[in-house]
Amino acid sequence: MKRCFSIALLLLLFSVSAQTFRAETPGDTLAARVISNDSAESQAAIAALRALGPPGLDRLFKAYALEINQQVANPLLPATAEWQRLTAALDAVSQQKDAYLSGLYWYTDLREAQAAARASGKPILSLRLLGKLSEEYSCANSRFFRTVLYSNAEISQTLREHFILHWESERPAPRVTIDFGDGRKLERTLTGNSIHYVLDSRGRVVDALPGLYGPRAFLRSLNQIEAAANASGQLANHVAATPYPMARLNAINVDWFSDIQKIGGKVPQGLFIARTTDGSPTAIQVAPLAMTKRITEANILKSITAVPDWLNTITDEALWNKIAQLHIADAELDARSLGLIRRQTQGALSTTGGMKDNEKTFAALVNKLQQNIALDTVRNEYLLHTKLYGWFLEKDNRELTKLNRRVYSELFLTPASDPWLGLFSPDVYTALEGGGISRK
Numbered sequence: 257m258k259r260c261f262s263i264a265l266l267l268l269l270f271s272v273s274a275q276t277f278r279a280e281t282p283g284d285t286l287a288a289r290v291i292s293n294d295s296a297e298s299q300a301a302i303a304a305l306r307a308l309g310p311p312g313l314d315r316l317f318k319a320y321a322l323e324i325n326q327q328v329a330n331p332l333l334p335a336t337a338e339w340q341r342l343t344a345a346l347d348a349v350s351q352q353k354d355a356y357l358s359g360l361y362w363y364t365d366l367r368e369a370q371a372a373a374r375a376s377g378k379p380i381l382s383l384r385l386l387g388k389l390s391e392e393y394s395c396a397n398s399r400f401f402r403t404v405l406y407s408n409a410e411i412s413q414t415l416r417e418h419f420i421l422h423w424e425s426e427r428p429a430p431r432v433t434i435d436f437g438d439g440r441k442l443e444r445t446l447t448g449n450s451i452h453y454v455l456d457s458r459g460r461v462v463d464a465l466p467g468l469y470g471p472r473a474f475l476r477s478l479n480q481i482e483a484a485a486n487a488s489g490q491l492a493n494h495v496a497a498t499p500y501p502m503a504r505l506n507a508i509n510v511d512w513f514s515d516i517q518k519i520g521g522k523v524p525q526g527l528f529i530a531r532t533t534d535g536s537p538t539a540i541q542v543a544p545l546a547m548t549k550r551i552t553e554a555n556i557l558k559s560i561t562a563v564p565d566w567l568n569t570i571t572d573e574a575l576w577n578k579i580a581q582l583h584i585a586d587a588e589l590d591a592r593s594l595g596l597i598r599r600q601t602q603g604a605l606s607t608t609g610g611m612k613d614n615e616k617t618f619a620a621l622v623n624k625l626q627q628n629i630a631l632d633t634v635r636n637e638y639l640l641h642t643k644l645y646g647w648f649l650e651k652d653n654r655e656l657t658k659l660n661r662r663v664y665s666e667l668f669l670t671p672a673s674d675p676w677l678g679l680f681s682p683d684v685y686t687a688l689e690g691g692g693i694s695r696k
Contacts, residue, residue, distance in 0.1 A: 284315070284319065286301040286304050286305050286312075286315065287301075287305070287315050287316050287318075287319035287320070288319070289301035290302050290305065290316065290341070290342070290345035290349075291338055291341040291342050291345065292341075298341065298345065301345075302345050302348045302349060305345075305349045306348065306349045306351075309361065309372075310361040312349055312361075313346075313349050313350055313355075313359070313361045316345065316346055316349060317346075317359055320342055323339065323342060324342075324346075324356050327339065327343075327356060328356070328357060328592065328595065331595035331596065331598045331599040332598060332599065332602055342356075343355075343356050347390055348390070349361075350362060350390075351363075351364055351389065351390045351423070352389050352390055352402065352406065352423075353389065353390055353391060353392060353394075353402055354402050354403075354406075354407065354596060357406070357407040357412070357592055357595075357596055358402070358406040358407055358412045358415075359412055359416060360406055360412060360415055360416060360421055361421065362383075362389060362421045362422060362423050363420065363421065363422040363423075364422070364423060364424065365422075366382070366422055366424065366459075369382070369420050369421070369422035370455075370459045372420045373420045373455070373456075373457045373459070374457055374458075376420065376457075377457055377486075378418060378419055378420050378457065379418075379419055379420070379454055379455060379456055379457060379462065379481075379482060379485035379486065380419065380420045380421075380422055380453075380454070380455040380456075380457075380459070381415065381419040381420070381421050381422070381452055381453075381454055381478075382422045382423070382424070382452070382453040382454075382455055382656070383398070383401070383421075383422070383423040383424070383450060383451070383452050383453075384423070384424055384425075384426055384450060384451050384453065384660055384663075384664075385397065385398040385423060385424075385425060385426065385429075385448070385450040386398075386425065386426055386427055386428065386429040386430075386445075386447075386448035386449075386450070387425060387428055387429030387445070387448070388423075388425050389402070389423045393429060393431055393443070393445050394429055394445070395429040395445055395447075395448030395449065395450060396445060396448065397448065397449055397450035397467060397468050398450045399445075400468050400629075401450065401468070402596075403593055403596050403597060403600075404468070404470070404471060404589060404593055404629060405469075405471060405474055407590075407592045407593045407596050408471045408475075408589075408590050408592060408593055409590055409591075409592055410471075410475060410590070411471060411474060411475055411478075414475060414478055414479075415478075418478075418482055419454075419478075419482070426660075426664060426672075427672075429445040429446075429448050430445060430446040430447055430448065430677055430679060431443070431444070431445050431446070432444055432445075432446055446677075446679060447670065447677050447678065447679060448670070448677070449466070449467055449664075449668040449670065450467065451464055451465065451466045451467070451660075451663055451668075452464065452465045453656060453659075453660070454478075454481045454482075454485050455485070455656065456485045456486075456488040457485075458488075459656070460488065460654055460655075461648075461654045461655070461656055461659055462481060462484050462485040462488050462500075463477075463481040463484060463485070463500075463501075463504075463644075463648075464641075464644055464659075464663070465477055465481075465636075465641070466636050466640040466641060466644065466663070466667060466668075467632060467635075467636040467640060468629060468632045468633070468636065469586075469629075469632070469633045469636060469637070470583070470586035470587035470588070470626075470629045470630060470632075470633045471586070471587070471588065471589065471590065471593075472585060472586040472587075472588065473583070473586040473587075473633050473637070476586075480504070484500045487500075488500075501645045501648035501649055502645075502649060504645055505561070505642055505645035505646065505649075506538060506539040506540070508564075508637060508638065508641060508642055508645070509539065509540040509563045509564065509567070509642065510529060510537045510538070510539065510540055511638075512564075512567050512571075512638045512642075513527065513529060513540050513563075513567065514529075514537070515579045515582055515634075516567065516570065516571065516575065516579070518582060519575060519578040519579060519582070521570060521571070521575050521578075522570060523570065527540055527563070527566060527567075528540070540563045540567075561645075561646035561649065563642075564638065564639070564642035564643065564646075567638070568638075568639060571638075576631060576634065576635060577631065579634050579638075580627065580630040580631040580633070580634050581630070583630050583633060583634055584626065584627070584630045586630060586633055587626040587627070587629035587630040587633060588626060589622065589625075589626065594622065597618075597621075597622065597625075598618065601618070601621065640667055643667060644663075644667070647659070647662070680693065
């Protein structure tokens, strides 16, 4: 009896091992083929791994963990032909440039992302941008996202574990080449803005982060929004979710008001901080409305959404820079982001002064970048995010397509109706044939 049992157990183990081998071998073979010199073979393998979804990307990272870790640890290692083929494969399967650092899988079909969200119960982080996230010359914001946010170790882990990722291109990113006539050229993208929407597992907009945020600010917002998105996914509609945007708008108004006070800015009469019985700030209120005995819900909402406009009138350029300094820690870059910046700038930063001068130049570049990120963070949070929350408090403003159209038209001032994105106007004389327009 024992012998029969042992044979049966061995047969079962053999069967399980064989099934595991058959399941793993195709993926491993595909991973090996992505760096083939045969372009047709490598492209077929890349397409097959992409079709597997996130597990396909995982296969690549496991198969080439040693090579990837070496590049992460030593960003100035020479890019061999094999590494170039590997990183191109990672980008194609991930659908994000520099995926070797982020390890993120991005859906490019919203319906597929929604299906994954429903299956997992996770919210969706949906990026809208100019150009494609998988290409070098996407819009400036999305390029900074890849460097500052997605490459950040803590952020990439949070995105992988807690969100389903999706991106969609609004339109191509305007691109310009400046030819100096002596062999030197500068190539850049012009204008364009990006926004991260967070959708609950049912595909309804819960929140959105417009433009660039510093890593710590972005991560802090993700954690807040994830909780709201998970709660929203349990609701039949958004009526019960209304307190969230109102609470967040109040909190941002209080933070902005407090920052102005900290830097010695002049606060206009008529604004004050409402507090709880223990002294905790709850909201900024406009005194004439707040003190009216016949307060209606409409008046309260009008007061709340008017506060950002009031605060904007007293926040000039000098104050914005001072406020940014209060939040400079939110813009601090981690080692992985700094490594990517080193890799990208190693040729452009070389000087005749040697390594010491190169390091000094690099430090100055990073310092200036972090200053700019801090400034973008506070402006986007205080000026743009507050406007979005005001819209969220209106009825029927949570449908993604409709909201996104309004964002690009009224928030980013680049409506779909303007094919030139504000870069050309027929009433501006250029002294060029045809206004300098080419329609090739």
